[in-house]
Amino acid sequence: MSISPREIGSDLVSIRRTTHSPGITLVVAGAMIGVLTGAPWIFPASFVTVLMNFFILVSMATMWNLMAGYAGMVSIGQQAFVGLGGYATLYFALKGMSPYVAIPFSALTCALIAIPVTYLLFRLRGGYFSIATWVVADTAGIIIGTIALFGGGTGRPVPGFTNFSPTQITNFAYLSCWFVALVVIAGTYLLLRSRLGLVLSSVRDNEISARSSGVKVTSARRTVFIIAAAGCGAAGAVLAIAQPYVQVSNEFNIQWAAEMLFVSMIGGLGTVEGPIIGCVIFFALQQSLQSYGAWYLIIFGSLAVTIAIWQPRGLWGAFRDKFHIELLPVGYWTRSKKQ
Amino acid sequence: MIWFNLIIQGILVGGFYALFACGLSLMFGVMRVINLAHGDMAVVAGYVAVMLTPHFHIPMLWSFLVVVPLFGLVGYLVQRTLIQKSIDRDPFTTLLVTFGLSVVIENALLQLYTANAQTISIGSILYKSWHPASIIYISYQSLVVLAIAVVVLASLQLFLSKTGTGRQIRAVADDQEAAQLSGTNYRHIFGVAAAISFATVALAGIAYGMTTQFAPTSGGINLLFAFEAVVIGGIGSLWGTLVGGIALGIAQQIGSHINPQYTLLGGNVLFLIVLAIRPQGLFGKKSSL
Amino acid sequence: MSNDFLAVNNLTVHHGQLCAVDDVSFSVQRGEVFAMIGANGAGKSTLMRTIAGLQKLTSGSISFKGQEISLMPPHKRVKFGVSLVPEGRRLFSSMTLEENLQVGEFKSNKGPFNIHRIYELFPWMPDRRRQLAWQFSGGEQQSIALGRALLTNPELLLIDELSLGLAPIVIEKIYALIPEIVKEGLSVMIVEQDVAQGVGVASRVHCLLEGRTSLSGVPADLTSEAIERAYFGADLNSTKDH
Numbered sequence: 001m002s003i004s005p006r007e008i009g010s011d012l013v014s015i016r017r018t019t020h021s022p023g024i025t026l027v028v029a030g031a032m033i034g035v036l037t038g039a040p041w042i043f044p045a046s047f048v049t050v051l052m053n054f055f056i057l058v059s060m061a062t063m064w065n066l067m068a069g070y071a072g073m074v075s076i077g078q079q080a081f082v083g084l085g086g087y088a089t090l091y092f093a094l095k096g097m098s099p100y101v102a103i104p105f106s107a108l109t110c111a112l113i114a115i116p117v118t119y120l121l122f123r124l125r126g127g128y129f130s131i132a133t134w135v136v137a138d139t140a141g142i143i144i145g146t147i148a149l150f151g152g153g154t155g156r157p158v159p160g161f162t163n164f165s166p167t168q169i170t171n172f173a174y175l176s177c178w179f180v181a182l183v184v185i186a187g188t189y190l191l192l193r194s195r196l197g198l199v200l201s202s203v204r205d206n207e208i209s210a211r212s213s214g215v216k217v218t219s220a221r222r223t224v225f226i227i228a229a230a231g232c233g234a235a236g237a238v239l240a241i242a243q244p245y246v247q248v249s250n251e252f253n254i255q256w257a258a259e260m261l262f263v264s265m266i267g268g269l270g271t272v273e274g275p276i277i278g279c280v281i282f283f284a285l286q287q288s289l290q291s292y293g294a295w296y297l298i299i300f301g302s303l304a305v306t307i308a309i310w311q312p313r314g315l316w317g318a319f320r321d322k323f324h325i326e327l328l329p330v331g332y333w334t335r336s337k338k339q
Numbered sequence: 340m341i342w343f344n345l346i347i348q349g350i351l352v353g354g355f356y357a358l359f360a361c362g363l364s365l366m367f368g369v370m371r372v373i374n375l376a377h378g379d380m381a382v383v384a385g386y387v388a389v390m391l392t393p394h395f396h397i398p399m400l401w402s403f404l405v406v407v408p409l410f411g412l413v414g415y416l417v418q419r420t421l422i423q424k425s426i427d428r429d430p431f432t433t434l435l436v437t438f439g440l441s442v443v444i445e446n447a448l449l450q451l452y453t454a455n456a457q458t459i460s461i462g463s464i465l466y467k468s469w470h471p472a473s474i475i476y477i478s479y480q481s482l483v484v485l486a487i488a489v490v491v492l493a494s495l496q497l498f499l500s501k502t503g504t505g506r507q508i509r510a511v512a513d514d515q516e517a518a519q520l521s522g523t524n525y526r527h528i529f530g531v532a533a534a535i536s537f538a539t540v541a542l543a544g545i546a547y548g549m550t551t552q553f554a555p556t557s558g559g560i561n562l563l564f565a566f567e568a569v570v571i572g573g574i575g576s577l578w579g580t581l582v583g584g585i586a587l588g589i590a591q592q593i594g595s596h597i598n599p600q601y602t603l604l605g606g607n608v609l610f611l612i613v614l615a616i617r618p619q620g621l622f623g624k625k626s627s628l
Numbered sequence: 629m630s631n632d633f634l635a636v637n638n639l640t641v642h643h644g645q646l647c648a649v650d651d652v653s654f655s656v657q658r659g660e661v662f663a664m665i666g667a668n669g670a671g672k673s674t675l676m677r678t679i680a681g682l683q684k685l686t687s688g689s690i691s692f693k694g695q696e697i698s699l700m701p702p703h704k705r706v707k708f709g710v711s712l713v714p715e716g717r718r719l720f721s722s723m724t725l726e727e728n729l730q731v732g733e734f735k736s737n738k739g740p741f742n743i744h745r746i747y748e749l750f751p752w753m754p755d756r757r758r759q760l761a762w763q764f765s766g767g768e769q770q771s772i773a774l775g776r777a778l779l780t781n782p783e784l785l786l787i788d789e790l791s792l793g794l795a796p797i798v799i800e801k802i803y804a805l806i807p808e809i810v811k812e813g814l815s816v817m818i819v820e821q822d823v824a825q826g827v828g829v830a831s832r833v834h835c836l837l838e839g840r841t842s843l844s845g846v847p848a849d850l851t852s853e854a855i856e857r858a859y860f861g862a863d864l865n866s867t868k869d870h
Binding site: 500503506507509510512513514516517518519520521522523524525 | 680681682701702703704706707711712714718719720721722723727730731732734735736776777780
């Protein structure tokens with residue numbers, strides 16, 4: 001590792017992250033952030049509700065994709081942290097903290113709980129790891145359901161909104177969902193461009209050679225698991241604020257894991273954009289088929305299975321490979337300089 | 340006496356878990372695939388029994404004669420197409436695909452038959468129970484299920500050790516390439532293993548439907564139990580799965596004795612303890628992890 | 629098509645990005661013992677695995693009994709008469725000696741070998757047939773692997789690194805069986821690191837160096853210097869003579 005990219009770049013090849021001018025990206029991103037922040041004042045209420053659910057799922061799916069697409073861990077128990085995040089928010093709100101302030105603390109609580117959990121789960125690999133994550137989620141749900149303070153199995157409304165008008169409550173809930181999604185996506189993007197991102201991609205390319213060249217694979221995985229727990233915890237927290245009611249059967253529902261998985265796979269595992277695009281497709285299907293019951297899930301699930309087998313890079317992955325476009329680049333493009 | 344009863348009830352329900360789990364264990368042992376739709380297949384079998392049996396003009400009790408072979412066939416076909424395709428990609432894909440299948444199946448059942456609970460009513464003496472001591476009730480039904488589980492496991496064991504095809508299955512599990520060099524078509528053997536897995540889980544599903552009510556989403560929790568039984572008993576050991584199922588059953592009974600809400604917790608706690616102390620399970624080899 | 633028993637033409641095989649076998653051609657005739665020698669990493673095992681069907685070839689062709697077999701799956705090649713004793717024995721570790729042999733016998737062709745015949749070749753086997761495969765010594769495991777392959781009744785037996793990790797006296801004993809196998813009408817192709825062993829038993833020798841053919845001929849015509857040079861590479865003597 002004695003040669004820095006710039007040294008190579010100066011000589012034979014040029015190395016760039018982006019495929020197009022970063023200036024355009026910044027302008028477009030700035031405009032989008034502006035519009036989405038102003039959404040409650042721009043769009044009709046029904047659409048804002050859809051956007052809210054969209055951002056909750058985007059946050060979860062981005063975290064799931066970080067685990068599965070970059071660190072090779074298929075979790076079907078991420079609802080554990082969604083639930084714990086929601087209930088942490090309820091707990092802090094019951095203790096008098098504003099629910100909005102409680103969001104980062106809920107995420108932190110989930111990260112702390114995730115630490116000992118990794119020591120248990122990392123004893124298993126592959127599919128056994130997956131089902132064990134589910135056992136953990138199931139156990140967490142059962143335990144939370146027996147705590148009287150949290151209303152047992154029937155749940156409890158989240159307090160702390162009495163100072164706000166109904167419109168404010170809706171708007172703030174939306175903004176919470178949106179900001180959490182923004183932080184989660186931006187955080188994931190920066191994370192993947194950091195040293196950890198480099199470690200993850202070396203593990204993804206070849207775990208054995210990464211291990212033998214001194215990469216601490218397990219500790220990288222542990223870091224990712226903890227971050228994903230925090231992210232899903234934040235999503236659970238905003239879910240609790242959006243409702244504003246928490247219930248074991250909703251927060252700890254395996255449906256969350258299913259949606260995270262489908263959305264990431266359809267959009268494209270191992271890309272930052274993939275889960276977002278998957279979410280767009282998911283909500284488009286859900287909205288257009290909403291009068292047909294569970295059909296959107298059947299169609300969506302079948303689509304995910306088809307894509308997993310025949311187009312494992314997902315829709316965005318396929319699109320990107322074809323047109324060499326990256327909106328949120330985390331790797332490098334190398335190209336020989338003309339002699 | 341209370342503890343004795345807990346153990347008796349645990350053993351009875353453990354037999355059912357083992358019946359449910361042996362196919363999961365077999366598929367993992369042979370093709371390293373964890374079929375996350377395993378539990379849902381049992382539920383589908385229950386629905387097929389309920390919906391199809393009236394057309395065959397046979398008593399509900401005998402529905403397995405139709406459903407079990409049918410599921411064996413379905414298992415072979417699903418393996419040779421969908422699951423084989425995902426195995427050819429990587430182990431990761433098999434997880435995604437079987438989980439996807441699971442969600443599709445659950446929602447399809449929900450769409451077709453609503454969330455209402457179903458039951459396979461056999462209306463016979465099986466609903467009675469044997470009452471040998473003051474607080475001990477042994478229902479004939481769970482006794483029959485336990486007996487079926489033992490018979491199935493024993494026949495499976497016999498099949499794997501005494502027949503040519505059975506030995507091929509074990510050969511593929513041990514060393515896929517060496518098995519091919521001995522003339523084994525491993526894809527066909529994968530199909531046979533899946534057929535056995537689907538057939539046994541169909542039988543388990545029908546037994547389940549006769550014992551208790553089931554709904555489209557019952558598959559998940561049953562997969563969880565099956566998986567716990569496999570891990571507790573030790574991956575790749577058939578009799579280990581039976582012991583694992585019984586241990587799980589007893590742990591759940593103890594949990595429910597403490598507080599009815601803790602039934603599932605008892606099993607989960609045992610699972611997590613085994614995971615922490617002996618991740619290869621009671622009868623498993625360390626290398627199989 | 630030629631009337632060679634086994635004809636390998638311009639075979640190239642890649643291991644990921646690495647070219648393991650590079651444009652190799654040779655043929656094996658009916659009833660002969662053909663030895664493929666070469667140093668560690670010369671591509672011999674890859675070549676054997678490709679002939680048996682465990683590895684895909686990049687280009688070239690493999691024909692057996694006049695029929696192209698390079699797209700045939702391994703189990704069909706067994707049925708067609710090609711059987712490989714793989715490197716490292718690869719016994720079924722959870723099975724007994726007898727069960728290992730039974731797996732070989734289950735889908736076998738018609739021919740001289742059955743379990744009874746194998747027990748005649750290895751008289752120590754019957755008494756220990758219920759022991760698990762991993763409980764045997766290296767030489768015994770090699771014998772079981774050889775027996776398992778013979779039970780499929782091949783016409784062409786491929787043996788990969790028979791002598792690897794075995795004591796010289798054990799190697800002698802197993803090699804002594806090869807003429808007996810040939811007597812039953814089989815052709816044998818062996819891969820060896822141990823040159824003396826390979827040259828001693830073979831009617832023809834082919835040497836691989838870094839994936840390419842470096843020498844080929846009848847043992848009587850080859851000097852030990854020529855073999856040594858083909859085995860280790862020509863630039864050992866720092867002479868460029870072609």
